[in-house]
Structure formats: C-alpha cells, structure tokens
Amino acid sequence: MADPEIKSYEPMHDNPSAAVTESRSARTVLMTVAFVFLGIFLLLPLIIVFKEAFAKGVGAYFASLNDHDTLSAIHLTLLVAVIAVPLNVVFGIAAAWAIAKFEFKGKAFLTTLIDLPFSVSPVISGLVYVLLFGAQAMLGPWLKSHGIEILFAVPGIVLATVFVTFPFVARELIPLMQEQGTGDEEAALSLGANGWQVFRYVTLPNIKWGLLYGVLLCNARAMGEFGAVSVVSGHIRGMTNTMPLHVEILYNEYNAVGAFAVASLLAGLALVTLILKTVLEMRYGAELAATRGH
Amino acid sequence: MTTTPAQAGWRFKQPSVIPGFGLTLGFSLVYLTLIILIPLAGLVWRSASLGWVDFWRIVTADRTLKALEISFGTALIAAAINVVFGTIVAWVLVRYKFPGRRVVDAMVDLPFALPTAVAGIALTTLYAPNGWLGSLLMPLGIKVAYTPLGIIVALVFVSLPFVVRTVEPIIEEIDKEVEEAAATLGASRFQTITRVLFPGLAPAIITGFALAFARGVGEYGSVIFIAGNLPKVTEIAPLLIVIRLEEFNYAAATAIAAVMLAISFAMLLVINLLQAWSRKRYG
Numbered sequence: 223m224a225d226p227e228i229k230s231y232e233p234m235h236d237n238p239s240a241a242v243t244e245s246r247s248a249r250t251v252l253m254t255v256a257f258v259f260l261g262i263f264l265l266l267p268l269i270i271v272f273k274e275a276f277a278k279g280v281g282a283y284f285a286s287l288n289d290h291d292t293l294s295a296i297h298l299t300l301l302v303a304v305i306a307v308p309l310n311v312v313f314g315i316a317a318a319w320a321i322a323k324f325e326f327k328g329k330a331f332l333t334t335l336i337d338l339p340f341s342v343s344p345v346i347s348g349l350v351y352v353l354l355f356g357a358q359a360m361l362g363p364w365l366k367s368h369g370i371e372i373l374f375a376v377p378g379i380v381l382a383t384v385f386v387t388f389p390f391v392a393r394e395l396i397p398l399m400q401e402q403g404t405g406d407e408e409a410a411l412s413l414g415a416n417g418w419q420v421f422r423y424v425t426l427p428n429i430k431w432g433l434l435y436g437v438l439l440c441n442a443r444a445m446g447e448f449g450a451v452s453v454v455s456g457h458i459r460g461m462t463n464t465m466p467l468h469v470e471i472l473y474n475e476y477n478a479v480g481a482f483a484v485a486s487l488l489a490g491l492a493l494v495t496l497i498l499k500t501v502l503e504m505r506y507g508a509e510l511a512a513t514r515g516h
Numbered sequence: 517m518t519t520t521p522a523q524a525g526w527r528f529k530q531p532s533v534i535p536g537f538g539l540t541l542g543f544s545l546v547y548l549t550l551i552i553l554i555p556l557a558g559l560v561w562r563s564a565s566l567g568w569v570d571f572w573r574i575v576t577a578d579r580t581l582k583a584l585e586i587s588f589g590t591a592l593i594a595a596a597i598n599v600v601f602g603t604i605v606a607w608v609l610v611r612y613k614f615p616g617r618r619v620v621d622a623m624v625d626l627p628f629a630l631p632t633a634v635a636g637i638a639l640t641t642l643y644a645p646n647g648w649l650g651s652l653l654m655p656l657g658i659k660v661a662y663t664p665l666g667i668i669v670a671l672v673f674v675s676l677p678f679v680v681r682t683v684e685p686i687i688e689e690i691d692k693e694v695e696e697a698a699a700t701l702g703a704s705r706f707q708t709i710t711r712v713l714f715p716g717l718a719p720a721i722i723t724g725f726a727l728a729f730a731r732g733v734g735e736y737g738s739v740i741f742i743a744g745n746l747p748k749v750t751e752i753a754p755l756l757i758v759i760r761l762e763e764f765n766y767a768a769a770t771a772i773a774a775v776m777l778a779i780s781f782a783m784l785l786v787i788n789l790l791q792a793w794s795r796k797r798y799g
Contacts, residue, residue: 242699248705249612253614256605259605263672264673266642267642268626268638270642274641313548316547317548319536324534324537325529325530326537334784334788342556343757344736346773346776349773350559353555353559358764384551388551388552421536439629443628446629446630446633447631448632452736452737452758466632469637470741481637485638488631488633488634489630491629492626492630496623497622500618
C-alpha cells in the first residue's frame with residue numbers, strides 16, 4: 223500500500239502546483255475581487271457605525287446613551303431576550319430530543335415546519351399577531367374586556383421575537399444529536415439511570431457547545447429584530463421601544479449621534495457574537511461539525 | 517419472510533428504550549402550534565374570508581403589483597450578485613492561504629449578527645450623496661441612496677452569507693485528485709474549473725441563490741432607510757403591508773401578506789426539492 227510513488231505526490235496538497243491551482247495573476251485577481259467586495263459591503267458599514275457614533279466626541283457619545291428613553295430601550299431589549307431565548311431553548315431541546323432520538327412518521331415534515339419562520343418575512347411575523355390580538359381582530363375584544371394587553375405591549379414584542387427566533391436552537395441541535403445517535407443514552411439507561419439523569423449527565427454534556435452556539439445566534443437575532451417587533455410594538459417611546467426601534471426613531475429625528483450610539487451597542491453585540499462563534503468553531507469544530515455551513 | 521402481527525401493522529413510532537418521546541414531542545407540537553401554526557392559520561383564514569373579488573382587487577391594484585415587482589426584482593438581482601461574488605469569496609476562503617483568513621471568514625457572518633436597522637442606517641450614511649461611497653459615485657452620475665439601486669445594495673448585504681456558506685463546505689469536500697486527473701488529461705485550469713468543478717458546485721450555488729432570494733424578498737429593516745420609500749418606485753411589499761396596517765386597512769395588509777407567504781412557501785418547497793435532488797445526485 224505504501225507506494226513511494228504515490229507518497230511523493232502528497233506535498234502537492236499543501237504546496238499548490240500549477241496543475242491544481244490558478245496562475246499567480248488569476249489568484250491575485252480573485253483575491254482582490256473578494257476583498258474589495260467584502261470591504262465595501264461588510265467592513266465599511268461596520269466602520270461607519272462607530273465613526274458616526276463618535277463624530278462629536280466621546281462626551282456626546284456617552285451623553286446620548288445616558289438618556290432616559292435610550293436606557294429604557296436597552297432595558298426592554300434585554301428583558302425580551304431574557305424571556306424569548308430560554309423559551310426557544312426549552313423548545314429546541316425538546317424538539318431535538320424527539321426528532322433525533324426517535325424514528326416516527328412525519329418527522330421530515332415536522333423538521334420543515336420548524337424552519338418555517340425563516341421563510342416568513344419579519345413584517346408578516348408581526349402581522350399574524352396583529353390579526354390575532356388586534357382591536358378589530360379575532361381575540362381583540364375578548365382580551366380588551368378582560369384587561370389583557372398583548373399588542374403594543376411587552377407580551378406582543380416577546381411573542382413576535384419568539385416567532386422570528388423560533389428555529390435557531392432546534393436547527394443547531396437536531397443534526398448534532400442525530401449524529402451522536404442513541405448509544406450513550408442506552409448505555410446509561412442499562413446502568414440504571416432514569417430519564418432525567420440520562421439527559422442531565424449524558425446528553426447535555428454532549429450537546430453543550432452546540433447548544434451554546436444556537437443560544438448565541440438566537441440571542442443576536444432576538445436583540446436585533448426590527449421588522450416583526452416594529453409591527454406589534456406601537457412605538458411608544460420609553461415604553462415599547464426596543465433598541466433597534468429606538469435607532470429608527472432617533473435616525474428619523476436627524477439625531478445621528480444618538481442613533482449611531484445605540485447602533486454601536488448593537489454592532490458591538492454583533493461583533494462579540496461573531497468572536498464567540500468563531501472561538502466555538504475553532505475549539506469544538508469537530509463537535510459542531512454537523513451543524514456547520516448554514 | 518414472515519412478519520409478526522406487531523410488525524405488520526402501521527406504526528407511528530419505532531420502538532425504543534429511550535424515554536421522553538411523548539413529553540418532548542407533545543411539548544414541541546403544542547409550542548409549534550401555539551406560536552407558529554395558529555397565527556399563520558389566522559392569516560390564511562382572514563385572507564380567505566375576504567372573498568375572491570376583494571382579494572383579487574387588492575392584489576392586482578397598481579401599487580400592490582409594483583411593490584411586489586420591486587421586492588421580487590431587487591431580491592433577484594441581489595441574489596444574482598451574491599452568486600457571483602459569494603462563489604469567488606468562498607473559493608478564496610477555502611483555497612488560498614493568507615494572513616487573517618479566519619477573521620475574514622468570521623466577518624462573512626456579520627449580516628446574520630448585525631441588526632437590520634443598524635445595517636440600514638449605516639448603508640444609507642455610506643451611500644447618501646455626501647457619504648463616503650455616495651460622494652464617489654455622484655460624479656459618475658450613479659445615485660444609490662433613495663433609488664432602487666439602494667434596495668439592491670441593502671439586499672446584497674443581508675443575503676451575503678447565504679451563497680458563501682452553502683458553497684464553502686462543498687468546495688472543501690472537492691477531492692483534489694479529480695482536479696489532478698483533469699490536469700493530467702490535458703485540461704487547462706479554466707477547463708477544469710468550468711467543466712469539472714463547476715457542475716459539482718452548481719446545486720450548492722443554486723441553493724444559496726434561492727436562500728438569498730427568499731431572504732431578500734421578505735427583508736424590511738435594512739431596506740426602508742435606504743430606499744426612500746416612494747410609492748411605485750422604491751416601495752417594497754413588506755413596507756406596503758406596514759403602511760396598510762397603519763391605515764387600519766387589515767384586509768389589504770392580509771391579502772398582500774398572503775400572496776408573499778404563498779410565494780415564499782413555494783420557494784421553500786423548491787429549495788427542499790433542490791437539496792434532496794443534489795443529495796441524491798452528489799451524495
């Protein structure tokens with residue numbers, strides 16, 4: 223098997239020879255095109271956020287953040303994420319458990335349904351709740367007579383956020399748990415563990431990095447969602463304004479520093495998300511392999 | 517082959533010693549139904565109760581048709597731009613070694629992580645007539661902000677990762693021996709790429725295109741800042757839904773949403789069929 227002839231070809235894979243790569247000039251052209259494209263479409267927008275935020279100095283930046291409405295927008299965004307993300311984590315784990323550990327009819331269809339919110343416009347995600355809970359809608363009059371506020375209040379914002387972030391955790395965990403199979407769990411069961419112990423001490427340690435990965439993406443979307451939340455929030459300043467909605471209000475009032483200061487916090491969150499995501503992929507790439515490439 | 521009575525019958529679930537099937541599936545179904553299915557069914561029910569005449573009148577109104585045309589047209593162009601540049605980016609990221617490759621690779625996911633409203637105001641500031649890029653393009657007679665071109669720019673941004681991320685793993689999987697064989701048999705590098713490598717990449721590129729297109733059609737947050745939102749010129753369909761809602765014209769909002777939803781689901785079906793087909797064909 224260890225044919226010396228074949229072995230001598232091995233270095234080709236690391237050291238590109240003319241046969242399996244492009245000419246030097248072609249490579250330069252392709253790399254230039256890629257970098258210019260990414261520079262214009264990714265790097266410049268990111269730079270301009272921070273440049274505009276600090277356009278009038280550090281003092282103006284912090285002054286605009288230390289505003290009552292801005293602080294309440296930050297508070298609401300954190301509150302919504304703290305409710306919406308755990309809900310989808312519980313769902314994601316439950317759905318992945320049922321789909322990955324068992325064989326049942328209609329499994330593929332269920333998986334497609336879970337991905338459904340990704341193909342619905344954010345505006346429509348908000349609209350469906352307006353139709354359900356709005357004043358001239360189905361449940362509207364009943365809710366009103368019972369003094370329950372959903373639309374133009376925090377519950378509506380949470381619901382819309384849960385809708386748009388619905389698939390994130392589940393779609394990270396399903397392929398991961400499918401790949402891991404049921405061998406570990408069966409071994410634990412045969413040794414006398416109960417169902418909860420199997421999950422807590424066997425499954426959870428196996429999926430923790432994938433779970434964290436899903437939570438990270440889910441959280442980024444939950445805090446940044448604009449369209450769906452915009453439709454259900456009613457834009458009440460200091461009351462139902464999340465950070466992305468507050469960015470819009472400040473921007474439309476020509477308060478560029480204020481808008482970009484809040485935007486810079488969201489951009490910072492995006493950068494932290496990307497860094498953590500990259501670290502997870504580098505450290506636990508093999509464990510996450512099943513979930514890569516989406 | 518003899519089958520025992522238990523095996524012969526229709527069976528919802530294969531037997532398993534793992535516990536928790538009823539609990540987890542039950543919870544998932546209830547949650548899915550409450551959060552996703554009932555609200556979506558409500559939308560379908562509302563649009564069905566409009567009646568055909570009203571539905572047709574709303575959907576074929578000049579302003580609605582133009583908005584749909586703008587949404588689908590700009591999304592199509594943006595997805596096509598991403599096919600070209602996304603494939604090049606994926607190729608460069610997988611095949612070439614350069615310092616900072618990992619940082620560039622991580623940056624590709626920025627549009628997934630950056631809130632759309634932030635992207636919207638950043639792109640508008642860049643492409644406004646006095647912005648960094650807008651002031652460069654202005655002397656050339658190219659106006660981006662507040663024109664359909666601006667919508668395309670925003671959609672290129674938000675759908676940028678889709679093509680790169682679907683094509684990247686497929687390029688990683690290419691067996692170099694195939695290229696070596698092609699080279700040995702006398703193919704030029706260009707022939708190897710277009711005749712040998714590209715057909716293998718095509719399903720991933722088409723999937724990436726479809727995902728980018730689907731995302732672009734529904735996009736709202738990043739577009740409304742840069743578009744200028746002039747009816748029949750730069751007014752996208754999701755914005756028209758919002759406008760109708762603000763006018764308390766629920767019927768019109770519902771009808772437009774139903775049309776968009778129907779087209780999105782049709783595209784989802786096509787994407788799934790494409791993926792099934794490419795799995796079958798290319799393993």
